Amino acid sequence: MGLVIAGCRSGEGKTTVALALLSYLVKVGTLVQSFKVGPDYIDPMYHSRICDRPCRNLDPVLTGVDYVRSCFAHHCRGVNYALIEGVMGLFDGINRDNIPDFASTAHIARILSLPVLLVIDCSRLSGSVAAIAHGYRSLDPRVKLAGVILNKVASDRHLELLTSALEPLNLPVLGILRRQDLVSFPSRHLGLVNPGEIAQFRAIIDKLAFMAECCFDLSKILPLMQVSNPTEIANPLWSQITIPAIKPRIVIARDRAFNFYYQDNLDILQDLGAELIFWSPLEDTELPENIQGIYIGGGYPEVFAEELAANELAKEALKLAIAKGLTTYAECGGLMYLSQQITNFEQKSWSMVGILPTSTIMSEKLTLGYRKVETLRDNIILSKGSIVWGHEFHRSQITTPPVQPVFKINNHYEGWHIFRVHASYLHLHFGGYPKVATNFLKDGKPPYL
Structure with a gap:
């Protein structure tokens, strides 16, 4: 198995969550293979720098669906955990081959039969979080939502409103990131600055690992990420x-x-x-x-x-x-x-x-x-x-x-x-x-x- 980190839209915090989990696993000395949905180059550089092993892109538009399956299975061999960072919002893709969300994070989760952890930016909502979570869970029953991460929580009172609203859904809250917990990365016109140009990157990794340990329910998240002897499927095309x-x-x-x-x-x-x-x-x-x-x-x-x-x-x-x-x-x-x-x-x-x-x-x-x-x-x-x-x-x-x-x-x-x-x-x-x-x-x- 492995875990997909998704967001409701771009900027929800899925990169921060993904990097925090990777940083924690590397800190405790376990092998983890990361993947990135879509054609992005920059986020995979952060994954690769943290894990000291290349991040792999999963993009059925550029490679086809069979290659996505083969790539995931091939690179999960010999590791303990697998994590996929999504792209944009969970269902944001293109309409192709009679699939309205082709190449979306949801599409990748369906292709690989993996659970999804949804990151929700809570900075401008309280009770409405339940409608958002319910909508994302019910839109496509083939996408298995394992839980949510509540990001940018302002206060204990804010958290109480959020969790109370979610309680009737029986959807686990597997992480809470307060506004003051957030780690920021410098950016430029095409996205984040490359990690090799950040002088204090090691300190950022340490902070991310600490964040995962303190803010996430790792006892429930890590079993979802665990890889168990993946079977190689189809030889790579080349x-x-x-x-x-x-x-x-x-x-x-x-x-x-x-x-x-x-x-x-x-x-x-x-x-x-x-x-x-x-x-x-x-x-x-x-x-x-x-x-x-x-x-x-x-x-x-x-x-x-x-x-x-x-x-x-x-x-x-x-x-x-x-x-x-x-x-x-x-x-x-x-x-x-x-x-x-x-x-x-x-x-x-x-x-x-x-x-x-x-x-x-x-x-x-x-x-x-x-x-x-x-x-x-x-x-x-x-x-x-x-x-x-x-x-x-x-x-x-x-x-x-x-x-x-x-x-x-x-x-x-x-x-x-x-x-x-x-x-x-x-x-x-x-x-x-x-x-x-x-x-x-x-x-x-x-x-x-």
Whole structure:
């Protein structure tokens, strides 16, 4: 079994509850595997930092339902507890395949037959909490609500009103978080600041663990999270693909500026035979030797644009390697790094690698959502006519659209295929499209450096 932490909506406190439970379990020395519903990169970084093991995304839009089941079963092997942090409100998903809440937290709970712990923000209600809890429990009887966590409780009197209202429902209150108990995390324009940038993160983990111990009914919550010898179901999709005879050396750009990667993507590349070499566009001045490709993921290049621009040796080394034919896969932040320049929120412009014939400008407009796209031309990862689902999440805009775009998204066109470069705002999960990974590795045949 395992436990799903859900909320009535975004901002209810489910991340705080999830991190508190993870912190407590790590503190007492037990193994716990965490998961995150949806395409998010940032919350999983917090999970991974606390647990010292990668958090896994569960997203049937990007990967399909079978992969969700396989991923959960595979990564629950050998651990004592499993916890899934939900996304948005419990039933917030998309209407697909005749399922009105496809890819919602409730959908994941149904797929995996797991109980749900509902976090309710009580800061602006008292007796109405019963109507909320009753509605969430009764809307879909297939979703088993194990109890509630009352968040932002103001006083003992407030708590009395809340618990009295809930009593007729016979729905267990498994945790109470007072307003003064809350732990806050710094944030920026795409969400929370990455945990690696928080100097006092260890102290925050200690406070979260103490909060779980004091504020939650762990005697009832932990048995719900307990894993008992999960059965592996279906081999991962990529295991059915032939591994290349030559082990390709692939560079992964990873540092404070670039860190939006699905761990499964990196694992799939390794399972297909790749040797991964981590490289920092911020700190390193030259590329590793004998490499066949580079993967530049998303992140916050706009925040670190001045530092990226100052590392001229790294930019020149990458530009030269790409000009010589280095296979390059760039998503979102990677696209920004390969452009001519980045203009940040303060309207300051910084020179980047300069491979793509466009610049990127930060704006207040948030581009966010799943995208069903058609591939318009052959490129290093997909053949013409391929249909894939991806996800966009950015506040930057390009200044010049591609003349020969790679993707059609409704009536919008985007993506570049230049030299052996694929650059797009679209994030893809290789679990849903293992051919993306195999094509990327096959394209980078000879070593270019």
